[in-house]
Amino acid sequence: MSVVQAVLRSHPEHPAHPDAITTCVDACSLCSETCTACADACLSERHVESLISCIRLNLDCAAVCAATGSVVARANKAGNRQPLEAQLTTCIAFCRACAAECARHAERHKHCRVAADACLKCADACAEMLSSLRMPA
Amino acid sequence: MSVVQAVLRSHPEHPAHPDAITTCVDACSLCSETCTACADACLSERHVESLISCIRLNLDCAAVCAATGSVVARANKAGNRQPLEAQLTTCIAFCRACAAECARHAERHKHCRVAADACLKCADACAEMLSSLRMPA
Amino acid sequence: MSVVQAVLRSHPEHPAHPDAITTCVDACSLCSETCTACADACLSERHVESLISCIRLNLDCAAVCAATGSVVARANKAGNRQPLEAQLTTCIAFCRACAAECARHAERHKHCRVAADACLKCADACAEMLSSLRMPA
Amino acid sequence: MSVVQAVLRSHPEHPAHPDAITTCVDACSLCSETCTACADACLSERHVESLISCIRLNLDCAAVCAATGSVVARANKAGNRQPLEAQLTTCIAFCRACAAECARHAERHKHCRVAADACLKCADACAEMLSSLRMPA
Numbered sequence: 001m002s003v004v005q006a007v008l009r010s011h012p013e014h015p016a017h018p019d020a021i022t023t024c025v026d027a028c029s030l031c032s033e034t035c036t037a038c039a040d041a042c043l044s045e046r047h048v049e050s051l052i053s054c055i056r057l058n059l060d061c062a063a064v065c066a067a068t069g070s071v072v073a074r075a076n077k078a079g080n081r082q083p084l085e086a087q088l089t090t091c092i093a094f095c096r097a098c099a100a101e102c103a104r105h106a107e108r109h110k111h112c113r114v115a116a117d118a119c120l121k122c123a124d125a126c127a128e129m130l131s132s133l134r135m136p137a
Numbered sequence: 138m139s140v141v142q143a144v145l146r147s148h149p150e151h152p153a154h155p156d157a158i159t160t161c162v163d164a165c166s167l168c169s170e171t172c173t174a175c176a177d178a179c180l181s182e183r184h185v186e187s188l189i190s191c192i193r194l195n196l197d198c199a200a201v202c203a204a205t206g207s208v209v210a211r212a213n214k215a216g217n218r219q220p221l222e223a224q225l226t227t228c229i230a231f232c233r234a235c236a237a238e239c240a241r242h243a244e245r246h247k248h249c250r251v252a253a254d255a256c257l258k259c260a261d262a263c264a265e266m267l268s269s270l271r272m273p274a
Numbered sequence: 275m276s277v278v279q280a281v282l283r284s285h286p287e288h289p290a291h292p293d294a295i296t297t298c299v300d301a302c303s304l305c306s307e308t309c310t311a312c313a314d315a316c317l318s319e320r321h322v323e324s325l326i327s328c329i330r331l332n333l334d335c336a337a338v339c340a341a342t343g344s345v346v347a348r349a350n351k352a353g354n355r356q357p358l359e360a361q362l363t364t365c366i367a368f369c370r371a372c373a374a375e376c377a378r379h380a381e382r383h384k385h386c387r388v389a390a391d392a393c394l395k396c397a398d399a400c401a402e403m404l405s406s407l408r409m410p411a
Numbered sequence: 412m413s414v415v416q417a418v419l420r421s422h423p424e425h426p427a428h429p430d431a432i433t434t435c436v437d438a439c440s441l442c443s444e445t446c447t448a449c450a451d452a453c454l455s456e457r458h459v460e461s462l463i464s465c466i467r468l469n470l471d472c473a474a475v476c477a478a479t480g481s482v483v484a485r486a487n488k489a490g491n492r493q494p495l496e497a498q499l500t501t502c503i504a505f506c507r508a509c510a511a512e513c514a515r516h517a518e519r520h521k522h523c524r525v526a527a528d529a530c531l532k533c534a535d536a537c538a539e540m541l542s543s544l545r546m547p548a
Binding site: 140141143144145146147148149150162163166167169170171173174175177178181182183199203206207210211213214246247248251252254255 | 414415417418419420421422423424436437440441443444445447448449451452455456457473477480481484485487488520521522525526528529
């Protein structure tokens with residue numbers, strides 16, 4: 001059982017979708033870390049000038065995933081659903097844009113391949129969370 | 138001239154909408170600070186149990202505005218516009234939801250009134266930035 | 275192999291302490307998530323007014339751990355070591371303060387027990403990273 | 412009166428040093444924005460490979476200042492002072508390191524000159540806040 005899951009299991013609101021929340025929060029967190037580390041690795045590459053878009057998207061994706069994780073960790077109470085859905089949709093857009101750019105460099109740079117994977121997994125977890133929200137609890 | 142504006146004026150990309158970017162980044166930053174401080178003031182109020190939704194929305198809004206400011210500060214280069222537009226739309230949704238909740242407590246708590254104002258200003262600045270993106274430079 | 279570790283293994287700088295960095299970044303990230311979720315669970319508890327200090331420390335610890343993870347993920351190049359050491363020392367201070375406060379509520383609230391554990395693990399990982407920095411590579 | 416100041420004036424704890432807190436939170440926020448924007452401007456410069464250390468320090472400084480602002484905005488209640496003092500000291504270390512690196516490029520790049528100034532102002536505001544904490548209220 002993940003640490004976040006353990007916290008949610010003892011949350012007084014008994015969140016309707018604790019597993020979707022846990023998977024989403026963990027994936028956002030991992031994607032944020034990975035993009036931060038990939039941006040840093042890109043900065044050390046010899047042909048850094050070919051990686052500028054990748055670095056920018058990594059930094060954007062890291063910032064957006066961190067905010068998403070924080071918002072989703074508070075999504076335990078049935079509340080105003082529209083901003084939460086917008087956040088998840090936005091996060092999917094950044095993760096996919098970053099994955100597409102990282103994939104262009106994946107053959108040359110293993111860190112870009114790993115980051116592309118983390119972005120796609122995060123997009124999937126956000127999409128899963130979106131479906132959970134739209135299903136009856 | 139604001140500090141961010143001074144940076145953008147010397148940005149090699151000559152961003153198409155430096156004033157809209159500056160206003161938006163500054164408003165996001167101010168809104169994030171204000172919501173963080175309002176959440177903390179709410180935690181000290183005697184009837185804190187009536188302010189729980191306000192605290193949660195303050196924390197969400199602070200996280201989302203911080204990410205938006207960071208993404209918009211990198212919006213200097215004509216790039217993938219769709220994720221940026223999604224982020225601005227999401228930020229408007231959180232700012233409006235937080236402003237509406239804060240407004241409910243504005244008569245009793247001045248910090249909620251001030252936070253509601255900061256949220257509405259931030260929503261306006263994000264909307265202005267969205268229009269700028271959709272206009273020809 | 276963790277995702278961050280996979281990125282670091284392909285980092286052009288060949289960081290001197292990839293395992294200490296990975297463990298520290300992962301622990302910061304997990305602690306930040308857990309404290310965010312614990313603060314939210316505390317907000318839903320019936321006697322929330324007895325948990326205000328816990329909520330504040332959770333929020334502080336979440337913010338500081340997120341920044342620490344981001345700084346440590348960039349610690350791959352032998353650089354200015356003094357600010358990095360200060361950041362790790364500060365993170366240990368917040369993690370220990372938050373763990374101590376959470377421990378006071380651990381019998382009643384499982385989420386506080388889980389958060390206290392995550393804080394102590396994060397403090398340990400930061401201490402380990404500090405020792406690595408002080409050892410010859 | 413700044414927005415944060417207006418919030419603090421209505422904070423139920425009557426914080427002992429509202430002006431030092433306000434100045435510090437505002438300076439952290441401005442420094443974080445400015446460093447984010449400077450890193451992005453550096454990424455667009457023709458000789459980006461000479462600015463890699465500057466970009467890294469900008470990103471570190473942005474992350475640490477954001478966390479510091481958030482922690483200081485919650486420093487309204489006399490609490491555990493040691494972690495707060497550690498955070499302020501760490502923030503000063505990053506601001507000074509970033510200012511020193513930016514200053515090396517200040518003649519060529521105006522954005523680096525502006526960022527160096529914002530860093531030094533933030534270091535001063537953190538130092539001022541530290542002295543306030545050490546004075547009797």
